[in-house]
Amino acid sequence: RRKKPLVIAITGSRGKTVMKRILGELLASHYRVQTNPRSYNTEIGLPLAVLNVEIEPRSIVSVLQTLARAAWTALFSSQPLDVLVLEFGIRQRGDMHKLLRTVQPNIAIISTLTPSYSSDVELLHTLQAEIRTLGDTVGSSCHFLLDGDDPLLEEIAASLPTPPLLLRRADWSATENGHGLVLYSHTNGHAYPVTRELIGDSERTSVQAAVLLAERWTELSQADIRRFLAPEIVQ
Numbered sequence: 001r002r003k004k005p006l007v008i009a010i011t012g013s014r015g016k017t018v019m020k021r022i023l024g025e026l027l028a029s030h031y032r033v034q035t036n037p038r039s040y041n042t043e044i045g046l047p048l049a050v051l052n053v054e055i056e057p058r059s060i061v062s063v064l065q066t067l068a069r070a071a072w073t074a075l076f077s078s079q080p081l082d083v084l085v086l087e088f089g090i091r092q093r094g095d096m097h098k099l100l101r102t103v104q105p106n107i108a109i110i111s112t113l114t115p116s117y118s119s120d121v122e123l124l125h126t127l128q129a130e131i132r133t134l135g136d137t138v139g140s141s142c143h144f145l146l147d148g149d150d151p152l153l154e155e156i157a158a159s160l161p162t163p164p165l166l167l168r169r170a171d172w173s174a175t176e177n178g179h180g181l182v183l184y185s186h187t188n189g190h191a192y193p194v195t196r197e198l199i200g201d202s203e204r205t206s207v208q209a210a211v212l213l214a215e216r217w218t219e220l221s222q223a224d225i226r227r228f229l230a231p232e233i234v235q
Contacts, residue, residue, distance in 0.1 A: 003081045005034075007103055008213070011088035011096075011134065012111030012147070013127060015202035016041070019111060022206040023085050023213070026228050030220050031082035041089035043098040049086055050103055088134075091123075096130040100137050107217060108134060109209050110146035110164075111202075113153055128152055135160045143217065145209050165216065167208050169201070183208060183229065187215050190222065195230040 008023065010016045017039055024035040036049030048055055051070045056062040088099050113127045131153070135144070140161045146153050148166030157164050171184045181194040192211065198204050207229070214220040 005081045005084040006107070006217075007105045008083065008085045008107045008109065009088045009103075009105035010086070010109045010111065011090060011131070012109075013113050013115045015111045015205060016087045016089075018202045019109060019206035019209060020085050020087055022203065023109075023210045026210045026214060026220070026225075027083050027085070027218065029224055029228065030218065032080050033083045033085065034081055035085040036087055039087060039089070041087035041099075043095070043102075046086065046088070046099055046102045050084065090127060090130040093126055093129065096133040097137070100134070104138050105142055107143045107145070107213060108138065109213070110134075110144065110153060110156075111205065112147050112150050114150055124152060128156060131156050132159065145212060147205065165212050167205050167212070169204070171208065172204060180230070183211060185211060185215060187212055190215075192226060193230045195232060196228075 010019050010023075020035050024033050027033045034052055036046075037052070037054050038045075040046060040049035040054075048066075048070065051073045053066055053070045053073065055066040084103075086103065086105075088096065090096055090099075110131055113124070113131070115123070135142075135156070138161070143162060144160050144164035145167060146157060146164045148157070148168045157166070165187065171186065173182050173184070174180075175182055175193065181198070183192045183194050184190075185192065194207070196207075198207060211225055211229070214225055
């Protein structure tokens with residue numbers, strides 16, 4: 001409340017930590033950015049992430065020291081903060097409601113809901129319900145980006161309070177010479193050469209989310225984005 005940063009929440013089943021890292025890297029070129037340490041994304045961990053402290057529960061003394069640092073940060077810290085990037089972990093009913101009691105995002109990125117390790121129908125329904133809770137709670141004050149290729153998110157996309165930006169694998173293509181990739185942005189029609197190494201779908205989706213977010217809701221220039229995607233070409 002004191003610092004009023006832009007709050008970006010990342011939720012879903014897979015790729016949250018990768019996306020947090022890549023978003024932090026791009027935005028830090030222009031803004032003062034804080035990302036949550038480790039994977040502090042539960043009802044207890046999220047307040048610690050907001051206050052940028054890590055807890056070591058090995059002894060009561062270390063716990064008390066952590067709480068003291070958290071209290072000092074909340075009340076007295078004067079370090080500027082422009083952007084806060086947080087993970088929201090959801091596994092069971094009610095998780096999202098508990099997380100939103102701590103902080104409500106200005107931008108929400110919803111990564112793949114379909115788990116890679118489970119076909120539990122009840123779990124999938126729970127994940128969908130928690131994303132609906134997010135949309136119903138934050139309302140039109142929040143902007144959304146989501147995985148447009150995930151069938152679990154298709155019906156949710158239509159029910160969100162604001163039309164989401166969709167992250168689609170079809171927006172990627174190989175360069176003509178086969179060295180590197182091209183990312184097409186459907187927000188402004190630009191095609192960005194991408195030469196940085198990307199490992200797997202999670203990193204591609206994360207880079208795509210970072211670029212669309214930067215174009216739409218930040219003051220980063222095209223040169224900033226191109227330098228992030230292909231530093232040797234821009235230089």
